[in-house]
Amino acid sequence: MSDHFRRADGARVLADLNTLRAFGAYKTGVHRPTFSAAHRQSLTWLAERLPDAQLSPDIDGIGNVLGVSAKPGRKLLAGSHLESQNHAGWLDGPLGVIYALEAARVLNPDPSIDGAVEVASWCDEEGHFGSMLGSRSYVGDVSEAEIDAARDRSGPRTMREALAEMGLAGRTRLHAERGRHIGYLEAHIEQGDTLETGELKVGVVTSIVGIWQYRITFSGEQNHAGATRMAVRKDAGLALAQFCVAIDARFPAACGPRTVWTTGRITLDPGAPSIIPGQAEMLFQVRDDNPAVVDRLEQLLRSMAAEATAAGPCQVEVERIRTGAPAMMDGAFQDAIEAASAALAGGKSLRMPSGAGHDAQVLATIMPAGMLFVPSIGGISHHWTENTADADIVTGADVFVDTCRRLLTGAP
Amino acid sequence: MSDHFRRADGARVLADLNTLRAFGAYKTGVHRPTFSAAHRQSLTWLAERLPDAQLSPDIDGIGNVLGVSAKPGRKLLAGSHLESQNHAGWLDGPLGVIYALEAARVLNPDPSIDGAVEVASWCDEEGHFGSMLGSRSYVGDVSEAEIDAARDRSGPRTMREALAEMGLAGRTRLHAERGRHIGYLEAHIEQGDTLETGELKVGVVTSIVGIWQYRITFSGEQNHAGATRMAVRKDAGLALAQFCVAIDARFPAACGPRTVWTTGRITLDPGAPSIIPGQAEMLFQVRDDNPAVVDRLEQLLRSMAAEATAAGPCQVEVERIRTGAPAMMDGAFQDAIEAASAALAGGKSLRMPSGAGHDAQVLATIMPAGMLFVPSIGGISHHWTENTADADIVTGADVFVDTCRRLLTGAP
Numbered sequence: 135m136s137d138h139f140r141r142a143d144g145a146r147v148l149a150d151l152n153t154l155r156a157f158g159a160y161k162t163g164v165h166r167p168t169f170s171a172a173h174r175q176s177l178t179w180l181a182e183r184l185p186d187a188q189l190s191p192d193i194d195g196i197g198n199v200l201g202v203s204a205k206p207g208r209k210l211l212a213g214s215h216l217e218s219q220n221h222a223g224w225l226d227g228p229l230g231v232i233y234a235l236e237a238a239r240v241l242n243p244d245p246s247i248d249g250a251v252e253v254a255s256w257c258d259e260e261g262h263f264g265s266m267l268g269s270r271s272y273v274g275d276v277s278e279a280e281i282d283a284a285r286d287r288s289g290p291r292t293m294r295e296a297l298a299e300m301g302l303a304g305r306t307r308l309h310a311e312r313g314r315h316i317g318y319l320e321a322h323i324e325q326g327d328t329l330e331t332g333e334l335k336v337g338v339v340t341s342i343v344g345i346w347q348y349r350i351t352f353s354g355e356q357n358h359a360g361a362t363r364m365a366v367r368k369d370a371g372l373a374l375a376q377f378c379v380a381i382d383a384r385f386p387a388a389c390g391p392r393t394v395w396t397t398g399r400i401t402l403d404p405g406a407p408s409i410i411p412g413q414a415e416m417l418f419q420v421r422d423d424n425p426a427v428v429d430r431l432e433q434l435l436r437s438m439a440a441e442a443t444a445a446g447p448c449q450v451e452v453e454r455i456r457t458g459a460p461a462m463m464d465g466a467f468q469d470a471i472e473a474a475s476a477a478l479a480g481g482k483s484l485r486m487p488s489g490a491g492h493d494a495q496v497l498a499t500i501m502p503a504g505m506l507f508v509p510s511i512g513g514i515s516h517h518w519t520e521n522t523a524d525a526d527i528v529t530g531a532d533v534f535v536d537t538c539r540r541l542l543t544g545a546p
Numbered sequence: 547m548s549d550h551f552r553r554a555d556g557a558r559v560l561a562d563l564n565t566l567r568a569f570g571a572y573k574t575g576v577h578r579p580t581f582s583a584a585h586r587q588s589l590t591w592l593a594e595r596l597p598d599a600q601l602s603p604d605i606d607g608i609g610n611v612l613g614v615s616a617k618p619g620r621k622l623l624a625g626s627h628l629e630s631q632n633h634a635g636w637l638d639g640p641l642g643v644i645y646a647l648e649a650a651r652v653l654n655p656d657p658s659i660d661g662a663v664e665v666a667s668w669c670d671e672e673g674h675f676g677s678m679l680g681s682r683s684y685v686g687d688v689s690e691a692e693i694d695a696a697r698d699r700s701g702p703r704t705m706r707e708a709l710a711e712m713g714l715a716g717r718t719r720l721h722a723e724r725g726r727h728i729g730y731l732e733a734h735i736e737q738g739d740t741l742e743t744g745e746l747k748v749g750v751v752t753s754i755v756g757i758w759q760y761r762i763t764f765s766g767e768q769n770h771a772g773a774t775r776m777a778v779r780k781d782a783g784l785a786l787a788q789f790c791v792a793i794d795a796r797f798p799a800a801c802g803p804r805t806v807w808t809t810g811r812i813t814l815d816p817g818a819p820s821i822i823p824g825q826a827e828m829l830f831q832v833r834d835d836n837p838a839v840v841d842r843l844e845q846l847l848r849s850m851a852a853e854a855t856a857a858g859p860c861q862v863e864v865e866r867i868r869t870g871a872p873a874m875m876d877g878a879f880q881d882a883i884e885a886a887s888a889a890l891a892g893g894k895s896l897r898m899p900s901g902a903g904h905d906a907q908v909l910a911t912i913m914p915a916g917m918l919f920v921p922s923i924g925g926i927s928h929h930w931t932e933n934t935a936d937a938d939i940v941t942g943a944d945v946f947v948d949t950c951r952r953l954l955t956g957a958p
Contacts (some may be wrong), residue, residue, distance in 0.1 A: 173685040193592075202760065219818070219821075220816065221816075257945035278642060293587050315953075324773065325770040325772070325773035325774075326770070326773035326775070327778070343772060345772065345820075347819060355925060355926075356928065356929045357925065357926060357928065357929070358738070358901070358902055358927035358928050359806065359808035359810060359831055359833070360737070360755060360806060360833045360900070360902035360903060361736065361737030361738035361759065361901040361902045361925070361927060362737075362738055362775075362901070362925065362927075363738065363804075363806065363901075364798075364805075364806055364807075366739065366925070369808070369809075371790070371809050371810075371812060372790060372791075372794060372809070374786075374787070374789075375786070375787040375790035375792075375794075376791055376794075378783070378784060378787035378788075379784075379787050379788055381792045382784060382787075382788075386776075392775075393776075394771065394772060394774065394775065394776055395776075396771035396781070396819075396820070396821075396822055397781075397783050397784070397787075397814075397823075398771060398814065398818050398819040398820060398821055398822070398823065399814055399817045399818065399819060400783060400812045400813075400814050400815065400817075401812075402809075402810065402811055402812050404632070404633075405810065405811045405812075406631075406810050406811065406904075406928075407808075407810040407811060407829045407831055408673075408757075408808070408810060408831065408903075408928070409631075409808075409810055410808055410810070410930050411809075411810065412929070415817045419771055419819055419820065421771070421772045450641060480572070488772075488773070489770070489772035489773040489774070490770055490773045490820075491772065491820075492771035511551065513769070513773070513774065513778070514767075514769060515769060515770035515773060515774075516768065516770050516818075516820070516821050517768045517769070517824070
């Protein structure tokens with residue numbers, strides 16, 4: 135072993151990822167929603183692995199798994215999440231947890247490293263019950279009342295019922311001990327095709343974009359689809375379609391270079407084939423790392439709604455239901471990832487923002503944070519076909535372990 | 547009593563309609579889906595009323611209620627349906643049944659009338675389990691296999707389970723006795739505002755338009771709503787919105803004077819706020835009394851889909867899932883309604899097509915059929931606010947009874 139590098143055990147990393155893939159296997163991906171049986175299996179499995187890295191495991195009252203080190207010296211927190219979106223990919227979440235576990239297994243037993251990697255699996259990053267509940271709980275940003283009110287978005291259970299079924303009811307929630315960690319490091323697949331297109335191996339994340347979410351509602355008049363003449367209709371569904379097309383036409387001139395926007399859900403009410411919809415609703419999302427751009431787009435959205443209402447025949451209302459400030463990644467963390475990439479990935483790295491949200495944006499509110507991306511084949515994400523080449527997974531693991539080493543030892 | 551006219555008992559008609567309104571009352575309307583407890587109450591209530599009109603009641607194996615007369619002479623079949631759309635209006639269906647009951651109560655005991663009105667309540671005209679199953683069963687157009695396959699569109703029950711819960715499992719289904727009836731007469735609220743706008747009291751239905759139903763699917767690429775740049779997206783939801791707007795722009799130049807078209811339901815898959823929809827589907831309906839017009843519009847729809855697919859980035863497919871030929875109403879029935887309106891409604895009638903479907907279109911396949919409309923306030927239909935002025939309900943009842951008298955006696 136060289137003085138400098140501590141290599142990851144690539145075969146072990148791949149084996150661990152494939153073990154997790156079997157919990158809730160769905161086609162080539164996984165269906166492992168928060169607090170499902172498969173999710174519980176994955177958390178238990180991780181807790182049982184942590185002693186291999188000289189970490190004491192704990193599962194807390196919101197489903198976070200944490201491995202705590204008794205080793206003296208610096209502590210670096212690292213991890214990601216183990217639950218998945220419904221019927222989604224095998225690496226989104228597990229990659230970052232296994233990289234963290236691998237770094238802890240390599241570095242924690244090494245007496246020449248004056249410090250340790252502590253491993254975290256944050257619960258419900260994918261938002262089945264809320265918004266990044268596990269990491270937000272850890273930084274002190276989730277009240278008991280919020281847990282009381284939380285419900286499964288795709289099932290009948292309350293969060294309290296789900297916690298009880300997981301055997302977690304009444305457990306203490308773990309909170310960050312301020313000053314304990316030099317920072318937080320997370321790895322993830324890119325969820326885009328920038329690295330693949332550029333034949334690169336590592337993304338050095340500079341910032342995580344903010345997410346602004348809107349509910350846009352259209353009010354017309356419900357009526358019979360046969361007996362109501364076209365001229366007198368107030369079709370809320372048609373008004374919604376026209377609004378989507380207007381956004382597509384007008385946003386490009388007002389957006390920033392990396393802004394993205396998405397209509398993810400449309401509901402017509404009552405949604406029957408022979409009834410003209412009287413109400414319609416769309417969930418609309420804007421992401422950018424520049425709040426000023428989003429302000430401008432929100433103003434445009436509201437003025438478009440006012441124009442559409444004035445033109446008739448339906449009323450359009452825009453309601454902002456979520457505001458997410460962008461999170462900047464720490465400069466020293468970016469430098470460490472870039473140096474590790476230069477040493478172990480042939481320098482094939484690129485500084486880039488993250489368009490997706492991650493637990494790192496929550497940890498960044500209380501400590502320095504960094505993120506590392508590996509390539510994603512075809513840029514596919516949040517779908518069961520999501521994948522990364524084995525060789526890229528192993529290269530990423532090497533870079534991750536070495537980044538941890540650099541951060542713990544203060545190496546340049 | 548004059549030689550000519552037999553007036554309806556307006557107070558009795560209104561009282562009966564309000565009794566039915568209490569079965570499944572919802573706001574000022576009703577929620578009385580097919581085979582619900584409220585629906586069963588309404589069928590039982592009707593069966594108990596039929597002897598008042600010298601009719602023998604029967605509830606058959608598909609939930610049709612029929613009142614059969616032993617009186618010699620001509621038989622006229624009359625009726626409508628008692629179930630409602632979900633959370634819908636109080637008159638859609640019951641008006642026609644109570645008018646038929648009233649005509650039977652007035653005319654059947656009258657020895658000067660050489661004939662009788664027989665009353666029918668057709669099951670599931672509103673399509674909770676199928677498409678006009680009750681009247682189609684009566685004309686011999688529903689197989690046992692179709693009943694085996696039918697399911698509640700808004701609940702978990704199969705039709706067989708629902709029939710068993712209603713106590714109807716194993717009962718014989720009644721079929722039309724060819725030649726027994728001189729025809730079928732049905733009354734209904736207009737479900738449009740033509741009569742109200744023209745200050746008219748009676749619509750003389752000339753034809754019932756056909757309904758053509760299409761499933762239009764859009765295939766793109768499911769991806770992450772944050773990490774996927776706008777330029778590379780294949781957003782199936784946006785493609786759907788663009789298609790709706792294109793229909794709105796291009797159909798008016800190709801349609802007929804009374805064509806209507808409706809997108810009643812839109813589904814994005816997977817329908818999550820942070821996922822670009824990879825699939826989208828719309829249920830699209832065209833109604834017209836001229837099949838040639840619909841042929842032309844279907845060709846336009848298919849060429850628009852081909853154009854959109856060629857332009858990309860999503861594929862658009864059009865599938866016809868229902869074809870409904872228009873039904874012509876019998877000329878002598880139209881004349882009888884018009885003559886009764888001249889005598890009892892000050893001649894305030896109008897010949898007009900029905901844009902909505904009714905059981906009369908099914909009965910028209912085996913016997914002469916006619917329909918009579920009364921005004922609907924604001925043209926509202928398939929909504930709990932649906933209503934008609936009491937005075938208009940009573941005038942309609944008078945015209946209905948007199949139309950039956952004219953048809954039974956062969957009066958001009």
